[in-house]
Amino acid sequence: MAKIKVKNTDGTAPKKAKGMIRYEAVVPVLIVFALFFAYFKFFFDMHLRMGIEYGATYANGAEVNVGDVTTSFFNASMKISDIQVTNKEIPKQNIVQIGGVSFKTEWDGLLRGKVIVSDAAIDDIMVNTNRKHAGRVLPVKKSSEDSMETLKGQALAETEKALDGSIFGDVAAIAGGVDYKDQLKKMEGQLKSSQFIAKMEVELKEKEKLWKERIEKLPKSDEIKALEKRVKALKVNGKDPIAIMNSVKEIDALYKEIDTKVKAVKESKDALSADVQQYKNIVGDVKNFVDQDIKDLEGKLGIPSLDPKDLGMRVFGRQFAGEIRRAEKYMRLAREYMPPPKKPGAAKEELTPREREQGKNYKFPITTFYPKFWLKRAHINSKATQGGFSGTIAGDILNVTDDPKVIGKPAEAKLSGDFPNSDIHGVLLHAVVDHTTDVPVEKGTIKVGAFPLQKTMLSESSDVTFGFNSALGSSVLTAELKEENLDLKFNANFAKIDYLVDAKSSKVKEILTNIVKSIGPLDLNGSAVGTWKSMDLGLNTNLGSELQKALKAEFDNQMKDLKAKLRASVEEKIKGQKDKLEAQVKGFEEKIGVNLRDKDKAIEDLKGRLNEEKKKAGSKQEDKLKDGAKKLLKGFKF
Amino acid sequence: MTILIKQIINLIKLLHSETETRPIAWGVSLGFILGMTPAFSLQTILVFFCLFIFRIQIGAAFLSAFFFKFIAFFLDPVFHPIGALVLEAESLKGIFTTLYNMPIVPFTRFYNSIVMGSGVVSIILSPVVYFLTKVLVSKYRTVVVARVANTKYWKLFKATAIYKWYTSYNNLYGEA
Numbered sequence: 149m150a151k152i153k154v155k156n157t158d159g160t161a162p163k164k165a166k167g168m169i170r171y172e173a174v175v176p177v178l179i180v181f182a183l184f185f186a187y188f189k190f191f192f193d194m195h196l197r198m199g200i201e202y203g204a205t206y207a208n209g210a211e212v213n214v215g216d217v218t219t220s221f222f223n224a225s226m227k228i229s230d231i232q233v234t235n236k237e238i239p240k241q242n243i244v245q246i247g248g249v250s251f252k253t254e255w256d257g258l259l260r261g262k263v264i265v266s267d268a269a270i271d272d273i274m275v276n277t278n279r280k281h282a283g284r285v286l287p288v289k290k291s292s293e294d295s296m297e298t299l300k301g302q303a304l305a306e307t308e309k310a311l312d313g314s315i316f317g318d319v320a321a322i323a324g325g326v327d328y329k330d331q332l333k334k335m336e337g338q339l340k341s342s343q344f345i346a347k348m349e350v351e352l353k354e355k356e357k358l359w360k361e362r363i364e365k366l367p368k369s370d371e372i373k374a375l376e377k378r379v380k381a382l383k384v385n386g387k388d389p390i391a392i393m394n395s396v397k398e399i400d401a402l403y404k405e406i407d408t409k410v411k412a413v414k415e416s417k418d419a420l421s422a423d424v425q426q427y428k429n430i431v432g433d434v435k436n437f438v439d440q441d442i443k444d445l446e447g448k449l450g451i452p453s454l455d456p457k458d459l460g461m462r463v464f465g466r467q468f469a470g471e472i473r474r475a476e477k478y479m480r481l482a483r484e485y486m487p488p489p490k491k492p493g494a495a496k497e498e499l500t501p502r503e504r505e506q507g508k509n510y511k512f513p514i515t516t517f518y519p520k521f522w523l524k525r526a527h528i529n530s531k532a533t534q535g536g537f538s539g540t541i542a543g544d545i546l547n548v549t550d551d552p553k554v555i556g557k558p559a560e561a562k563l564s565g566d567f568p569n570s571d572i573h574g575v576l577l578h579a580v581v582d583h584t585t586d587v588p589v590e591k592g593t594i595k596v597g598a599f600p601l602q603k604t605m606l607s608e609s610s611d612v613t614f615g616f617n618s619a620l621g622s623s624v625l626t627a628e629l630k631e632e633n634l635d636l637k638f639n640a641n642f643a644k645i646d647y648l649v650d651a652k653s654s655k656v657k658e659i660l661t662n663i664v665k666s667i668g669p670l671d672l673n674g675s676a677v678g679t680w681k682s683m684d685l686g687l688n689t690n691l692g693s694e695l696q697k698a699l700k701a702e703f704d705n706q707m708k709d710l711k712a713k714l715r716a717s718v719e720e721k722i723k724g725q726k727d728k729l730e731a732q733v734k735g736f737e738e739k740i741g742v743n744l745r746d747k748d749k750a751i752e753d754l755k756g757r758l759n760e761e762k763k764k765a766g767s768k769q770e771d772k773l774k775d776g777a778k779k780l781l782k783g784f785k786f
Numbered sequence: 787m788t789i790l791i792k793q794i795i796n797l798i799k800l801l802h803s804e805t806e807t808r809p810i811a812w813g814v815s816l817g818f819i820l821g822m823t824p825a826f827s828l829q830t831i832l833v834f835f836c837l838f839i840f841r842i843q844i845g846a847a848f849l850s851a852f853f854f855k856f857i858a859f860f861l862d863p864v865f866h867p868i869g870a871l872v873l874e875a876e877s878l879k880g881i882f883t884t885l886y887n888m889p890i891v892p893f894t895r896f897y898n899s900i901v902m903g904s905g906v907v908s909i910i911l912s913p914v915v916y917f918l919t920k921v922l923v924s925k926y927r928t929v930v931v932a933r934v935a936n937t938k939y940w941k942l943f944k945a946t947a948i949y950k951w952y953t954s955y956n957n958l959y960g961e962a
Contacts, residue, residue, distance in 0.1 A: 260890075261893075510897045511897070
């Protein structure tokens with residue numbers, strides 16, 4: 149049978165029906181997928197490495213190199229090897245070098261748009277290692293933020309500066325004899341006691357003026373005399389009951405008038421007594437200002453306090469304040485990267501669609517919820533090598549997240565290790581960053597079992613050189629930072645100390661040499677309590693106690709004599725002013741007080757007399773009423 | 787842009803050919819779902835995937851999505867109570883809680899009343915749209931196209947440059 153050819157109306161052959169799947173589109177899609185796969189297989193890791201290097205270099209401000217990056221899509225993991233971070237101060241060195249960082253994320257989290265790192269490892273950390281070639285350092289841009297930070301740290305910088313005057317230099321000055329007269333002359337116009345008295349003199353004059361104006365408003369002697377006349381003129385008619393009643397009314401009205409004036413005078417009298425007492429106290433306060441002036445002079449003359457705590461602070465305070473200032477800088481830097489505490493009631497950030505008209509988002513119970521980022525555990529493992537500052541470190545970093553409230557666990561770091569190359573042993577660190585509550589708390593403890601102390605100069609002036617050539621130390625530091633309030637305590641112990649002592653004055657050298665011979669191991673206890681802006685630093689050391697003993701034995705009488713001379717000189721300087729102020733206060737009390745007292749007495753007398761008249765009138769009225777009643781009873785023949 | 791023009795030309799061509807009503811009907815039907823969905827979400831990607839893999843008229847889908855997008859805007863007050871009714875159904879709470887806590891699924895934004903309402907309505911009505919489109923296309927071919935082809939205006943139009951451009955474009959790229 150012959151086949152019949154079907155043709156279209158225009159004579160062309162009909163097209164073959166195509167299948168349901170668009171194969172001509174599937175092939176290009178497959179090719180695109182294959183290209184994607186090839187890119188991720190052969191180029192992605194390289195480009196990611198370059199991206200990390202570029203970003204980290206800009207963040208660090210100096211070249212950062214990454215040896216290799218390996219990613220796995222199916223395992224959702226990444227491994228970064230040989231990270232070298234150039235030290236921007238010394239470009240030929242790495243500030244830190246890390247052998248490898250690897251981590252594995254959970255697909256369950258990724259499919260929810262969250263990064264959950266279940267396990268991470270940081271291996272072979274080294275500090276200050278040499279680089280094969282100098283790292284590129286980016287030009288520094290000074291931002292306004294830096295200036296702000298500089299301002300914030302100014303309080304501690306000032307403390308550091310204030311402690312810069314070496315105690316040993318002061319001892320040398322005392323030993324050489326102090327010429328206080330010159331200093332006193334220089335301070336003549338700046339004595340706080342003198343300035344205070346001058347201020348009080350002006351204030352007292354102003355007060356006197358105000359009091360005169362107030363007394364003017366009180367009843368004058370003419371007014372009091374007029375009132376007296378009115379009191380004298382009062383006569384109670386003993387026969388007519390209506391006249392008696394009118395007299396009583398008149399007495400009452402006058403009594404009220406006088407009473408108002410009495411109250412005004414009384415109030416003024418009480419206020420004056422308070423003012424007088426205040427100025428008498430102020431005269432007493434001059435003594436405090438004198439004490440302050442003497443303290444200032446002692447500071448300027450470098451007369452050391454013989455308080456062991458103060459001495460300890462002056463020996464080690466500069467180093468201590470410097471360390472606190474550095475800690476503040478690092479703390480501020482770290483806080484920039486810490487999640488801010490979420491205030492209660494703040495809107496919870498979540499995936500919400502753009503609502504078209506009145507659409508409503510329904511919330512269902514959350515059974516599985518992750519923060520946006522959560523590093524559950526990172527294991528740190530490092531072995532000491534020959535190069536750089538490396539150590540055998542082991543420990544964990546736990547629960548680092550952008551939203552600690554969700555997981556309800558604080559971030560923690562627990563590390564222990566030894567740095568044999570640097571003779572540092574028994575290092576233990578436990579840090580907790582707790583942002584799970586509305587008030588963030590960061591606390592930590594660092595223990596160092598043994599560490600060598602390199603050459604440290606506590607005083608290096610033309611008069612005295614004092615410090616350590618070497619020593620073996622151990623320390624414990626605990627710190628808690630609650631918002632801006634720091635509470636830091638530390639204890640350090642130094643043994644096998646090789647002291648470095650030299651002084652121009654043989655006496656000072658002898659004192660210091662004797663101290664270091666007798667002192668034994670050096671114990672140092674410090675504390676820093678307060679905010680970064682206002683920090684109360686405390687330092688106690690047995691070196692301070694020893695120094696106190698030695699200074700007391702050697703210079704106690706000399707210093708007592710000097711302090712007495714200083715007090716006498718200051719008091720002499722302000723004597724004239726002080727006497728004048730005392731006389732002014734006395735005069736004020738007398739002038740104003742006498743005037744007020746006279747008025748008070750006169751008006752009180754008037755009030756007394758009026759009271760008597762009132763009583764008389766009352767009794768007469770009573771008698772009259774009794775007589776009237778008797779007559780009335782007789783009339784009724786009772 | 788070229789793909790879109792090609793697809794629209796294909797749509798016109800298909801409308802005027804004697805076969806292939808299904809791709810147009812599928813396109814309009816999926817475009818209806820796309821248009822009703824309030825924002826870009828996971829189900830939108832799924833629809834795009836179907837459009838790309840299966841032999842569905844993309845031009846018809848886009849035109850239909852464009853058209854239904856405007857209609858959907860006025861239908862939001864209807865979608866909201868329907869979606870709320872579904873989402874508040876006590877019997878479905880368990881399954882919604884599971885879906886809410888599953889990976890990927892929350893990206894569909896099913897927990898929004900308008901997304902749910904428009905989804906339910908568009909899925910239920912898409913077969914209706916499909917069959918309706920098929921009928922309308924057949925009717926268009928038999929009633930409108932045949933009548934227009936015999937008018938002198940159509941014959942005049944066939945002589946214009948636009949028609950010639952369309953013919954030459956069709957000869958070059960028209961084969962879908």
